[in-house]
Amino acid sequence: MAETKIMLGNEAIARGAYEAGVKVSAAYPGTPSTEISENIIKYPEIYAEWSPNEKVAAEVAIGASLSGVRAMASMKCVGLNVASDPLYTDAYIGVNGGLVVVVADDPGLYSSQNEQDTRCIARAAMIPVIEPSDSAEAKEFTKLAFELSEKYDTPIILRTTTRLAHSQGTVELCERQEIEDKPYERNPQKNVMMPGNAKVRHIFVEERLNKMADDANTMEINKVEYNDTSIGVITSGIPYQYVKEALPNASVLKLGLVHPLPKKLIEEFASKVDTLYIVEELEPVIEEQVKSWGIKAIGKEIFTVQGEYSANMLKERILGQKLELEAAEKVPARPPILCPGCPHRSVYTVMKKLKLHAAGDIGCYTLGAVPPLSVVDTTVCMGASISTLHGMEKAKGKDYIKNWVAVIGDSTFLHTGINSLMNMVYNKATGTVVILDNSTTGMTGHQDHAATGKTLMGDTTYMINIYGVCKAMGIEHVYEVNAFDIAELEKVLKREVARDEISVVITKSRCVLLKGNVFKEKCVPVSDKCKKCGACLRPGCPAITKNEDGTIKIDQTMCNGCGLCMQLCKFGAIEKVGV
């Protein structure tokens, strides 16, 4: 019997890539896609890298494919926006070795800045989409995606969602397929996308999609399960599981290929069921196409375009069942917060004191937007902090941003912030950019990047010097400050914000959760000196709370001894103690 293992959806995709004979994988970390790359490195047969952003990752994979090997790029939903430029055109070029782009959507917004649906982009880019519904399918569909990619000469998007990516299920392991490299042949008509060539390829792309739509009617991954025909459901991905849980007796058309759609198969299925429902999370992508063919179906009239679905929801909306559920208790919310000992808390404490506004970016430090810190005013996308600050200055003049900074993490700076900083220099900005350098990609779970000195595969490598990069752009005022030295940080920030020239302040301190950190001290309150002023409580460190008498208490299991509270106490009521 084949070996079985319980695997995360992402782990199963990595296994699928291995079994499919993939040789090159590139990605930028992004929840919920990160663990794909983290699992791919278990297979030394695959070269795997963290690229600085998703556009670069996609292009690396495209290059590998053109050279004749199977290649994969993976990213989160919004990462696809960054990678769209190469992918829209690669759809015209097609592939040599198979090319699969894994994109992880995030219905319910667990870790994203919007709730976009990859299928909409894929339709616009004319790239086929395949969608698994559990870990076992995640592995099998990954392998199939490579076959389809080569058969139809197209990049394929393997779409997942958070629930699939971060669920574990049983997977049967197979051997790796050794795929011989395809020979490379120069073919500018196909591989050089200038207008004359692209015109011809556009015709091919349309034909390819039509052919695939036709073939989709008999593809095994588009599966009809006839049962009681009073209710028929068209669904795909994780919602298929909700359908099976809520409506075990209904007839189901489960789509594995969700773009292009199998029109004949859908027409036939629709003709055999009394009432047709379309159950898809996020946008009505299947529904709108099906309805455009004159087929009667019920979809977003009773469902939502927001969040995740559930079996209970389907029971209520399709079957009209009144579920007798206990009401949820009204309890205080527990939003995510910066960790005890997080260097961002220290930097924001100083910014708050200086009454600065921050144009924010994507990372743990986005949490600086919420109380009690409330320093971050805007967050758009990766790299946007620097360019939005620049836009404000150009709109309102340099004095308008004298109480503003841009804040961006080290990994995000290297992702796309670097372009924005170049723009500031070029267009004579005077703003201050604060790079919160914690030596890692924090929010996604501590991945290396171009300035950490280590590759995804664990090799030691060159370390991009962020200070040096800023200097090389011609910025005169670049300063590195210890993130926990609040007196120095206050002095530098005050001076640089006031300056009529562009400046960069790099605050340095390793992420408190990084492996290899050693904490030798903890902060301990000295209660007879405590004046109950609350200064130490203001930054919102989760380790510090109040005793009933109003003096403070520091949870010793949480404290890492960063000393921010100690610096804020004017009465010497907090001391550091060695452990």
Added chain:
Amino acid sequence: METKNIMIVGVGGQGTLLTSRILGGITTKAGFDVKLSEVHGMAQRGGSVVTYVRYGEKVTEPIVEEGQADLLIAFERLEALRYAHFLKKDGVMIINDQRIDPITVVTGVAEYPEGIIEKLSAKYKVISVDAMAEALKLGNSKVFNTIIIGLAAQHMDFSKDEWLHVIEEKVPAKTIEINKKAFEVGYNLGK
């Protein structure tokens, strides 16, 4: 057999992932079809986190629906209250009797509810223990969740040896012994 539904709830950073993987390990070993659903990313930074474990002959969806949990393991009191409505009427709730103030309480926007254990005990079968205090007795605060697993083991159909075997597989090598001890503590407390 009907699919069994377990939920593990707590505060990001408390180790719900390791716990769910131990549960995943033991149910897989026993030959069940198993699905687990985890929370990664932003919520892991001190937010409210929930992990689902389902096992049986054939498991469909990877989440536990409201009103369907057989066993709810809460690593913190307030989180027990937050997810209590997921429990079946005859379900069991195991609570680590610890209070971690959410930022909304720290900043004074909200108040931490009093009498949570009493309130829940009036409605459900509740077993609560100060696992953190027990863990500190063992000299390692991090193993409090293994103590809770020991307690939960008394409400699941696997032998002590099977549990110890899976713990050995899933925890970091250096911490195997202390985790086994912690499991024993919980297992005995749950008797």
